[in-house]
Amino acid sequence: MTATSTECAAPRVEQFTLANRMRVYVRREGAAPLVALHIGYAAGSRSEPARLCGLAHVCEHVAGLAPPGAAAQTYSELIEGCGGIANGSTSHEQLCFSAVLPSHQLTLGLRVEASRMARPAEGLTDAALDVQRGVVVQEYGSRVGNRPYGRSFELVQRSLYPPEHPYHWPAGGLPASVANISRREVETFFRANLAPDKAVLILVGDVPPGAAGEVERLFGSIPPGDGGADGGFGEVAQRPRGVAARRESYEDRVPFARVHLASTAPGFGEDGWYAASLWLRSLAVGRTSPLQKRLVRERGVAQEVGAQMVTMRDASTAALVATAAPGVGPRLLEEALRDALREILSEGITEARLARARKKALTDHFSTIRRVDQRAQFIATSAAFRDDPSPPVEDHYRRLSAADVSAAGRSLFGAEDYAALSIVPRGGEV
Amino acid sequence: MTTPALEPDLFPGAGPGGAPPRAHRLPAVVRLRLDGGLKVVMAEDDTVPLVQLHAALPAGTRFEPRGGEGLAALTIAALREGTARRSADDIDEAAEELGADIATHADWDMSSALIELLSSDLSFGVELLFEMLAAPSFPAASLERLRRRQLARLRQQSSAPGEIADRWFARALYGETAYGRPLLGRHSALRTIDRDAVAEFHRAHFGLPGMVLVAAGSFRAGQLARLAESSAAACARAAPPAPPALEPPALGHKRAFLLDLPHAAQTELRAGHVGVARGHPEFAALQLLSAVLGRRLKRRLREECGYTYHLRCRFISRGAAGPFAVSAAVGNEHAGETVRAVAREMERLREEPVPAAELGVARNYLTGVYLRSFQPGHELLTQLKLLAVHDLADDHFACYLRGLAEADPARLLRLAREHFHPRRMAVAAAGPAAGLRAQLAGCDEVVEIEAGGLDAPCD
Numbered sequence: 025m026t027a028t029s030t031e032c033a034a035p036r037v038e039q040f041t042l043a044n045r046m047r048v049y050v051r052r053e054g055a056a057p058l059v060a061l062h063i064g065y066a067a068g069s070r071s072e073p074a075r076l077c078g079l080a081h082v083c084e085h086v087a088g089l090a091p092p093g094a095a096a097q098t099y100s101e102l103i104e105g106c107g108g109i110a111n112g113s114t115s116h117e118q119l120c121f122s123a124v125l126p127s128h129q130l131t132l133g134l135r136v137e138a139s140r141m142a143r144p145a146e147g148l149t150d151a152a153l154d155v156q157r158g159v160v161v162q163e164y165g166s167r168v169g170n171r172p173y174g175r176s177f178e179l180v181q182r183s184l185y186p187p188e189h190p191y192h193w194p195a196g197g198l199p200a201s202v203a204n205i206s207r208r209e210v211e212t213f214f215r216a217n218l219a220p221d222k223a224v225l226i227l228v229g230d231v232p233p234g235a236a237g238e239v240e241r242l243f244g245s246i247p248p249g250d251g252g253a254d255g256g257f258g259e260v261a262q263r264p265r266g267v268a269a270r271r272e273s274y275e276d277r278v279p280f281a282r283v284h285l286a287s288t289a290p291g292f293g294e295d296g297w298y299a300a301s302l303w304l305r306s307l308a309v310g311r312t313s314p315l316q317k318r319l320v321r322e323r324g325v326a327q328e329v330g331a332q333m334v335t336m337r338d339a340s341t342a343a344l345v346a347t348a349a350p351g352v353g354p355r356l357l358e359e360a361l362r363d364a365l366r367e368i369l370s371e372g373i374t375e376a377r378l379a380r381a382r383k384k385a386l387t388d389h390f391s392t393i394r395r396v397d398q399r400a401q402f403i404a405t406s407a408a409f410r411d412d413p414s415p416p417v418e419d420h421y422r423r424l425s426a427a428d429v430s431a432a433g434r435s436l437f438g439a440e441d442y443a444a445l446s447i448v449p450r451g452g453e454v
Numbered sequence: 455m456t457t458p459a460l461e462p463d464l465f466p467g468a469g470p471g472g473a474p475p476r477a478h479r480l481p482a483v484v485r486l487r488l489d490g491g492l493k494v495v496m497a498e499d500d501t502v503p504l505v506q507l508h509a510a511l512p513a514g515t516r517f518e519p520r521g522g523e524g525l526a527a528l529t530i531a532a533l534r535e536g537t538a539r540r541s542a543d544d545i546d547e548a549a550e551e552l553g554a555d556i557a558t559h560a561d562w563d564m565s566s567a568l569i570e571l572l573s574s575d576l577s578f579g580v581e582l583l584f585e586m587l588a589a590p591s592f593p594a595a596s597l598e599r600l601r602r603r604q605l606a607r608l609r610q611q612s613s614a615p616g617e618i619a620d621r622w623f624a625r626a627l628y629g630e631t632a633y634g635r636p637l638l639g640r641h642s643a644l645r646t647i648d649r650d651a652v653a654e655f656h657r658a659h660f661g662l663p664g665m666v667l668v669a670a671g672s673f674r675a676g677q678l679a680r681l682a683e684s685s686a687a688a689c690a691r692a693a694p695p696a697p698p699a700l701e702p703p704a705l706g707h708k709r710a711f712l713l714d715l716p717h718a719a720q721t722e723l724r725a726g727h728v729g730v731a732r733g734h735p736e737f738a739a740l741q742l743l744s745a746v747l748g749r750r751l752k753r754r755l756r757e758e759c760g761y762t763y764h765l766r767c768r769f770i771s772r773g774a775a776g777p778f779a780v781s782a783a784v785g786n787e788h789a790g791e792t793v794r795a796v797a798r799e800m801e802r803l804r805e806e807p808v809p810a811a812e813l814g815v816a817r818n819y820l821t822g823v824y825l826r827s828f829q830p831g832h833e834l835l836t837q838l839k840l841l842a843v844h845d846l847a848d849d850h851f852a853c854y855l856r857g858l859a860e861a862d863p864a865r866l867l868r869l870a871r872e873h874f875h876p877r878r879m880a881v882a883a884a885g886p887a888a889g890l891r892a893q894l895a896g897c898d899e900v901v902e903i904e905a906g907g908l909d910a911p912c913d
Contacts, residue, residue: 054501057476058826097757101749105815107822124826128475158760158785162720166763166783169719172613230476277717279609310550312543327606350606383553387572390502394831 046220059229060400066256067217070190078197092147127230138242183443219249222256263339281354287442299432304331306381372430491663505671513565513659516632524639526560535596573672584685623724626880664694666842707898714887721885729778738857790893800876807863
């Protein structure tokens with residue numbers, strides 16, 4: 025029988041907590057003998073001092089080094105050597121390590137994570153730290169510094185969140201500050217943050233029957249840290265409102281101007297988050313969407329226009345992004361985008377357009393949970409941020425009316441207290 | 455149709471105290487040839503209620519006439535701009551009503567149209583896909599808009615260091631042959647392509663006999679086959695022309711293209727030479743050889759030196775001999791050392807057998823990668839497309855795994871001597887020439903491309 029409805033019958037997520045307060049979620053499913061392992065620590069860039077921007081990211085890389093005497097130089101090599109794949113990531117909220125393994129190798133994956141948690145900087149030398157700082161700087165170059173428009177998100181965040189706000193500085197760090205991070209600072213960060221009470225462990229897939237016992241055996245003896253409020257994330261980072269209509273411009277080696285209008289939105293999983301997500305989709309996704317019709321097809325001022333929402337725990341960044349058509353300057357594009365936005369806000373969202381946005385949101389959601397590692401990541405985020413490993417995504421979307429979604433849009437952009445950032449070709453040529 | 459389970463000991467040396475390995479099962483693939491010659495390759499998967507439909511045709515850049523560079527990309531994009539029955543707006547409205555995604559793409563060998571949608575809307579997806587393929591209307595105003603967009607995208611690519619390096623690497627390997635051309639075409643050619651050229655390209659290359667339909671997701675093969683047979687009936691029956699021969703220029707020495715980007719934060723490097731076609735009987739063993747090389751380079755250049763974040767090393771799948779390429783973005787001051795490291799490790803693999811333990815680790819890694827590529831999503835679709843496009847045998851997946859399992863050090867040594875040519879290699883380096891010139895002096899020839907020449911590099 026095919027999955028003919030949009031409801032996806034999901035296996036139950038089992039949950040337990042160790043005595044050291046590490047939370048564990050297990051979802052047994054799937055025919056393939058693969059298991060996804062994902063561990064997230066409430067230790068992203070919000071856990072680092074602003075002056076040490078990039079510390080969490082450097083720690084992610086350092087934590088990938090296997091301790092002296094291990095069979096390989098890095099934990100990734102150990103996992104790859106048994107047919108798996110491993111990865112690490114740093115966001116504003118979390119430091120995450122993930123792997124997909126043949127299911128009979130789960131114990132190896134758990135041992136890797138337990139070792140990483142218990143002794144993350146064991147044997148770290150200044151030379152080894154220097155190498156990892158170099159890798160982080162090159163990562164910045166690949167993802168940001170050497171890409172056209174690469175700094176867009178970094179600049180939007182800087183514009184929306186005040187300097188003391190943990191979402192102000194980029195989670196990946198900046199080359200200048202990364203270069204100054206010391207071994208002592210890395211060791212201090214690990215002691216404070218790589219602790220079981222700040223971790224959620226997710227296992228999804230062909231999880232062997234004895235997995236819970238293995239988790240207890242390998243992690244149970246690791247002492248908890250200080251924990252901190254709210255799952256280890258600390259105090260809620262208040263969502264700033266009213267950026268006083270900030271406008272900024274930045275030159276880059278690009279052929280066309282690009283304009284961002286950005287506002288803060290509710291954090292992941294809050295009711296307002298779903299509404300904002302639908303509003304953005306209804307505005308800018310698809311060739312028939314109001315923004316694309318107005319700016320690309322009717323006025324011809326943009327060659328592309330879209331919407332983005334970058335989600336954090338306590339707030340999200342909602343942005344409308346338009347790339348200028350050849351010969352169109354940033355001012356004209358920005359005015360056109362603002363005009364279109366005003367019109368659409370005053371018209372509101374129709375039920376028909378909402379229905380489309382809802383359907384698109386669901387197909388997008390399904391496509392992001394197709395693979396076993398994607399499902400593990402989704403559970404990890406939901407569990408860590410909202411203490412709910414299986415949020416009823418479809419229900420959330422279905423409950424919202426056109427009036428709710430229109431109100432969400434007005435909340436984001438109605439008062440015009442949003443930020444405007446332009447990326448313009450260097451030398452002003454368009 | 456079911457496929458037998460693979461040997462459970464695909465990963466010998468089970469983890470300490472681990473349960474015995476469970477056998478992997480490759481996806482059950484259904485292959486059909488429908489009336490008119492349409493080849494269909496499908497795999498059912500009910501993980502999520504989505505279905506991906508991918509139609510591919512032998513209509514890539516390889517088939518563009520001289521002076522028509524960009525025609526393939528323009529033609530496939532224009533399928534969305536209306537049919538005999540529906541306008542572009544009708545197509546967009548209908549698709550967006552269902553939350554469906556439509557995408558088109560031209561690569562060097564094939565052009566593709568893809569629809570992804572909820573499985574409950576399968577019949578709409580099949581019907582629309584074949585309607586676009588069979589009877590596009592190519593409105594003149596839409597073609598003009600697409601042309602402008604393609605020209606704009608070419609300009610965008612000319613400001614992206616990675617794209618610049620890719621483009622010149624292809625040029626270095628393949629010269630003026632089809633694989634050396636940029637996928638989006640050339641400014642000079644794009645400006646002259648008219649509606650007649652697009653319509654003729656469509657007529658010549660979009661017939662059923664050359665077409666493959668690949669489908670993965672939550673559907674039933676019988677239902678999809680019936681829908682496809684019915685919807686494809688309107689497609690033309692012209693047989694596709696044979697692919698033109700591809701004879702890349704011989705590389706007699708180590709030649710570097712230095713693309714000057716004075717303010718680049720890092721250098722995008724591509725190094726390699728022409729490799730083999732996807733149908734090569736030892737493709738699996740060659741990928742294993744490149745995996746060994748890639749792991750050695752990553753260990754040296756990233757883990758020991760911190761020169762790079764990401765490095766990729768592979769034989770690239772194409773209908774004719776595709777590139778063998780090492781790709782990395784490195785610190786500007788380390789580009790020369792990186793190029794030397796690539797050549798040195800390739801040379802080493804030609805001279806010394808890979809130690810058995812190292813080979814075992816690389817084999818496990820690559821086997822794991824391969825098995826994970828059958829998870830639902832774009833990876834599975836890619837595997838099915840390979841079967842269809844390259845007409846690979848039904849047992850190809852199992853043969854590929856066997857190829858990995860059976861490749862021993864002696865075989866890899868022989869393959870390295872036959873297929874790694876570090877002294878006859880092309881290098882493309884996109885970064886600040888002032889600092890790179892001296893670093894690349896070890897190459898037999900260095901061709902410098904000034905920044906001003908980059909906007910129309912292959913014109």
